[in-house]
Each structure stands twice: as structure tokens, then as C-alpha cells.
Amino acid sequence: MNKVEESTQVYSIKRINPKDDFGEIKLNTETDIIELYVGNVSNFVHELTHAGQYERGDLAFHAIDGSTLLIDFGDEVEAYKNQYAYDPSVLENISTRPSSMSDVNSKFVAELGYAANNLGVAPININSSKVDLMYSYCKNMKIVKSLYSSNISSAKDIPNIKYKK
Ligand SMILES: [Zn+2]
Numbered sequence: 001m002n003k004v005e006e007s008t009q010v011y012s013i014k015r016i017n018p019k020d021d022f023g024e025i026k027l028n029t030e031t032d033i034i035e036l037y038v039g040n041v042s043n044f045v046h047e048l049t050h051a052g053q054y055e056r057g058d059l060a061f062h063a064i065d066g067s068t069l070l071i072d073f074g075d076e077v078e079a080y081k082n083q084y085a086y087d088p089s090v091l092e093n094i095s096t097r098p099s100s101m102s103d104v105n106s107k108f109v110a111e112l113g114y115a116a117n118n119l120g121v122a123p124i125n126i127n128s129s130k131v132d133l134m135y136s137y138c139k140n141m142k143i144v145k146s147l148y149s150s151n152i153s154s155a156k157d158i159p160n161i162k163y164k165k
Helices: 002-006 041-055 073-086 106-111 130-136 141-149
Strands: 011-015 024-028 033-038 060-062
Touching: 002 041, 024 041, 024 060, 033 041, 041 073, 073 106, 130 141
Parallel strands: 011 033
Antiparallel strands: 024 033
16 A cells, blocks of 8 residues: 555545445546545545555556556455455445455455456466466457457557556
8 A cells, every 4th residue: 555655656536426335446548647436435445456456567557548457356356355354344235245254256256247258367467478368368259369469478568558667
């Protein structure tokens, strides 16, 4: 969390419904500010975890549409574990409600309805090789094909990727 505080990257926090358990993190491509759309405090902990992942190169953004890149199941599990540690009750409204920290795992994330297509199944970061990326996105043939036909050597070469330098 200190890394986010000390970073030269500017973050801004946008409040959505304060009762909301789900938020979002995205890049404002006009201002270059990373925006955290947060509901309740526990959701803030979740999105702040993603900001930390950006700081350490586990997550990146698409510089044209502002969406997240390189998010894998491990990244979401970490964010939900932190959220759960802050306040277990907020995840209790979910049908797959976890009864302990160990229930907050990849299966939990998958059951939340995250399209496995868009989350990497194996850990990836900005240093991942083309082959590592193709493996992690093996459930999304569209991504696999575009990676295969690209001439990137690592995730850092992905066109329009914004990552922490
Ligand atoms: Zn998340």
C-alpha cells in the first residue's frame, strides 16, 4: 500500500453507491489518472489491491480504452482475500458466500461470474513471455490467436499497454 502512496502515478477515487460491494479500476486515457470507482470501504480495499498490483507490474492498462490488462485469477483472489480480511460480511450476500478465508479462491472468483475467458488462468505480469501469455489465456482463442500472430517477446511489447516503469 505504501507503494501506491509514494508512486508518481496519480490515482483518484470516485465514489459510487456507498453500499456497493463491487467497484472498478480503470485508466482515464485523457488525464492518465488511474481511477478507482469504489462503493463501501471493503470494496475500496479490493480496488486498492489492484492499484498495488499495477505498482508491482502484475496488472496493466490499455492506453486507448483504459481497461485492465494482465488480470489473472491470482490477482482477483488476492483482492477478494484482502476485502474478506477487512470485512467478511460484505461477501455474504453472494450466493457462493465464503465461510472462511480459504474459500476465497479461484473457484470462488469463477463462480462470481468472472468470464474465465478474460482472466488469465495462470499468473502473468508485465515480464511474462509470449508463450506464458498464450498459456494463461488458453481459454480465449481470440487472444491466443492474436498473441500467436504478433511479434511481441513479452507483455511489455503488447501494443498500447501502459505498465509501471
Ligand atoms: Zn477485482
